[in-house]
Amino acid sequence: MKTQRFxxxxxxxxxxxxxxxFAGCANKTDGGAAAGDAAADTGPVxxxxxxxxxxxxxxxxxxxxxxxxxxxxxxxxxxxxxxxxDEKFQASFATGTLPQVVYLKNxxxxxxxxxxxxxxxxxxxxxxxxxxxxxxxxxxxxLKNTAVAGKIYTLYQERQPSRTGIIYRKDWADxxxxxxxxxADDIYNMLKKFKETDAAGKGNTIPLSDRNxxxxxxxxxxxxxxxxxxxWGVVDGKxxxxxxxxxxxxxxxxxxxxHKEGLINQDFPVTSKTDQQNxxxxxxxxxxxxxxxxxxxxxxKTVKNVPDAMYDVTNEIKGVDGKxxxxxxxxxxxxxxxxxxxxxxxxELKRILGVMDKFYSPEVADLLKYGIENEHYSLKxxxxxxxxxxxxxxxxxxxxxxxxxxxxxxxxPALFSMPSHEKANTLSNAAEKFMVQDPTxxxxxxxxxxxxxxxxxxxxxxxxxxxxxxxxEAGFKAAVDKxxxxxxxxxxxxxxxxxxxxxx
Numbered sequence: 001m002k003t004q005r006f007x008x009x010x011x012x013x014x015x016x017x018x019x020x021x022f023a024g025c026a027n028k029t030d031g032g033a034a035a036g037d038a039a040a041d042t043g044p045v046x047x048x049x050x051x052x053x054x055x056x057x058x059x060x061x062x063x064x065x066x067x068x069x070x071x072x073x074x075x076x077x078x079x080x081x082x083x084x085x086d087e088k089f090q091a092s093f094a095t096g097t098l099p100q101v102v103y104l105k106n107x108x109x110x111x112x113x114x115x116x117x118x119x120x121x122x123x124x125x126x127x128x129x130x131x132x133x134x135x136x137x138x139x140x141x142x143l144k145n146t147a148v149a150g151k152i153y154t155l156y157q158e159r160q161p162s163r164t165g166i167i168y169r170k171d172w173a174d175x176x177x178x179x180x181x182x183x184a185d186d187i188y189n190m191l192k193k194f195k196e197t198d199a200a201g202k203g204n205t206i207p208l209s210d211r212n213x214x215x216x217x218x219x220x221x222x223x224x225x226x227x228x229x230x231x232w233g234v235v236d237g238k239x240x241x242x243x244x245x246x247x248x249x250x251x252x253x254x255x256x257x258x259h260k261e262g263l264i265n266q267d268f269p270v271t272s273k274t275d276q277q278n279x280x281x282x283x284x285x286x287x288x289x290x291x292x293x294x295x296x297x298x299x300x301k302t303v304k305n306v307p308d309a310m311y312d313v314t315n316e317i318k319g320v321d322g323k324x325x326x327x328x329x330x331x332x333x334x335x336x337x338x339x340x341x342x343x344x345x346x347x348e349l350k351r352i353l354g355v356m357d358k359f360y361s362p363e364v365a366d367l368l369k370y371g372i373e374n375e376h377y378s379l380k381x382x383x384x385x386x387x388x389x390x391x392x393x394x395x396x397x398x399x400x401x402x403x404x405x406x407x408x409x410x411x412x413p414a415l416f417s418m419p420s421h422e423k424a425n426t427l428s429n430a431a432e433k434f435m436v437q438d439p440t441x442x443x444x445x446x447x448x449x450x451x452x453x454x455x456x457x458x459x460x461x462x463x464x465x466x467x468x469x470x471x472x473e474a475g476f477k478a479a480v481d482k483x484x485x486x487x488x489x490x491x492x493x494x495x496x497x498x499x500x501x502x503x504x
Contacts, residue, residue, distance in 0.1 A: 045351045046074045048099035048342065050089070052402045053079040059399040066367060067400075071358040079399065098339040100352055103157070103402065110146075110154070110335050114449040117153045123338040123349050126152030132353060134360035134410075142331035145441040154335035155356055158407045162328045162431035164221040165315030165424070167295050169286040171308055172199040180314045184225040184254065187287075187317070191263040194286045208258060209285035210268040211276040214460055217268075218289035223251040224327045227320040230436045232495065239439060239495050241488070243459050243480060247320070252476070255467045269464040283309060292424035299418060313424045315431055328435030336405070359403070365411045368404035371397035383415035445494040451487045458483045 058079045068075055078099060080088045085105045092098045093116075104110050116122060126143075129135040129152070138156070146154050166181060172194060173179070181187045191207035198205050210218045224230075228247030232239050242248050258264040265271060265279060279285040280298050283306035288298065292313045302309040319325035336356070343349050358364050370377045370384050376397050377386045386393060416422035445452070462479030465471045471479075484492070 044068065044072050044074045045355050046076070047101055047352055047355060048076045048078070049101040049103075049403075050078045050080060050092070050099045051103050051399075052082055052085045052105055053399055054082045054402065055394055055399050057395060060396050062396055063367060063371060063400050066372065067364060070364055070367070071355045073355045077403075093339075096341040098342055100338065100342040100348075101356070102337050102339065104334050104337060106334050107330075107332075108453060111449055111452065113337065114148045114444060115446065117148045117151075117337075121340055122153050123340055123343060123346075124151050124153050125155070125338065125349070125353065128350065128353060131350075132357035134357045135353065138360070139331060139409075145330035146332060146335055147442060149444055154337050155405060156332035157334050157336070157405050158409060159329055159331065159333040160407065160428045161331050161437075162315075162326045162435035163291050163293060163424075163428040164216075164289070164327065165292040165313055165427060165431075166317070167280075167288040167290075167292060167298060167311055167313050169194075169199070169309065170312035171310040172286050173312075175199075180312065181317065182314075183318050184222065187222070187225075188254070188258070188263075191258065191287060192261070195261070195263055199286055200284050204284045206262075206265050206279055206285045208264040208287045208289070209271075209276045209279035210264055210289070211271045211273050212269050213273070214463060216290060217276075219251065219255065219463075220327055221289050222254065223247060224325045224436055225317050225319050226250040226254065230327050230438045232438060232440045234439060239492065239499050241492065243463070249473070249476075252463060252466045256469060259467055260469070269468070281305060292428060293421065295424050296418060296421040299420060311420055313420055313427065315427045324431075324434045326431040326435045328432070328437045330438065330441045356405075359405045360410060362410045362412075365404065365406040365409075368400045369407075369411050370414075371400075379412070380415050383413050385415040385417075439499070440495050443495050443498045445491045445498075447487050447490040447494055452491065455483055455487055455491075458486070 064075055064077065067073070076099070082105075086109060089098075089102070089105070089109065093113075104113065113122070117124075126147075129138065135155070139158075142156055142158070143152055146152065146156050166187065168181075168190065173190065176193050176197060176199075178190050178193060179186075181190055193199075194207040195205055200206075208218065214220060223242070226247040228245055228251055229240075229242050231242055233242060233245055234240075235245070255264070259266065259268075265276075265285070268276075277288070277294075277298070280288050281301040281304075283302060288294065292315060295311050295313050299309070299311050302311070315326050316324050317326075338349060338352065343352065359368065366384075370386070371393070373379065375387070376393060377384045379385070414425075416425065448455075458479055462471065462476050466473075466476050480488075
């Protein structure tokens with residue numbers, strides 16, 4: 001088709017040469033779109049795309065074909081397994097072989113790319129958003145949190161800003177006469193009772209299941225209850241890292257106590273999320289601290305092994321000031337970037353943004369999140385009710401959730417199949433009123449961008465060593481001093497310079 005089209009254009013130019021329009025035909029090659037190119041602009045937009053695959057198999061192309069139809073596009077999606085996604089991205093970035101549209105894996109991946117954005121390796125899209133019906137309506141506060149040096153290079157994937165809390169075995173708590181925890185002490189007492197009464201039976205009880213993640217595991221959520229700031233806090237008018245606060249130290253002492261008393265899986269610093277959740281599914285553990293929405297899957301999988309199991313959720317935990325507190329995200333889970341190595345012209349970028357604009361539209365947003373009506377879900381009272389075929393959803397719908405850009409905006413509400421799942425959603429929304437936000441979300445530290453991840457490993461290792469009793473407070477302070485010496489102090493200085501310039 002391309003060869004035929006080239007011949008047609010060549011013939012057209014030859015025939016019009018005698019009429020002195022050859023120059024006009026030739027000039028269009030460099031300047032705006034030629035007549036043939038303008039016609040091409042009405043055809044499907046061909047887009048190469050890279051997305052994270054969190055299911056065992058690559059999905060069928062049923063939804064992909066519908067998405068193409070509704071967005072006037074031809075998509076070539078590279079589905080990369082979750083475990084190797086970052087490695088594949090970095091290799092493609094280093095060799096200049098990234099596709100045109102790339103979903104970064106998470107916010108940490110985004111931070112690593114900030115310097116590359118400032119160096120001009122990705123397209124700035126901020127000035128173009130106003131030209132698209134959905135993109136111009138994106139949340140301005142969330143966009144601000146994704147800005148790099150004041151410029152917008154990315155589209156964001158919407159996420160509820162506060163979703164973590166406590167999932168616990170309500171049937172165990174009821175038998176022991178325990179109400180939902182309201183303080184950190186209540187959490188400890190519940191775990192202690194689970195252990196003392198061997199709630200799981202046969203000496204199998206591991207009260208709290210946790211994993212090797214100080215952010216999305218239990219640690220960060222619990223740290224809020226001890227007054228720890230969200231990544232950075234303000235002390236005497238200056239920004240300080242969370243691990244230099246009393247709240248962080250108290251949180252480490254709390255987890256050290258849980259570990260010493262056998263109230264948490266002893267190998268949690270090396271436990272994967274899958275193994276952590278399996279402790280719940282098998283009925284051995286009675287508490288999970290993380291995303292409350294996980295309660296649905298947890299309930300469904302646990303009852304297969306323990307028919308009488310019943311979960312409940314809460315995030316209404318009081319902090320040091322006696323008020324409810326929760327840690328908040330920045331309104332997005334990850335971002336989408338547009339490499340200049342793959343998109344050569346602004347006109348090409350604009351056409352691609354036209355397709356991505358439709359990803360935010362109600363019709364496509366519903367398709368990406370729920371699948372096809374009357375095939376993957378039905379509507380009941382205007383709410384989405386998934387079909388009772390988990391394998392079908394897993395194979396044909398779930399992978400596309402990683403392409404979905406809206407989570408709650410512009411999508412139909414879900415009909416919750418269990419009260420605890422609906423409660424988790426309600427509590428997550430309510431927590432926006434008392435969540436703690438990161439004051440550096442919209443700030444940019446070049447040193448943090450380049451070495452922050454490596455430096456954070458110093459703190460991560462020291463935190464685990466303290467909890468396991470391998471170092472004391474002096475040892476932890478020595479690790480913080482090393483963090484500062486190796487570049488942490490520059491991060492502090494760079495953040496504070498911007499914080500002060502922004503008028504605090």
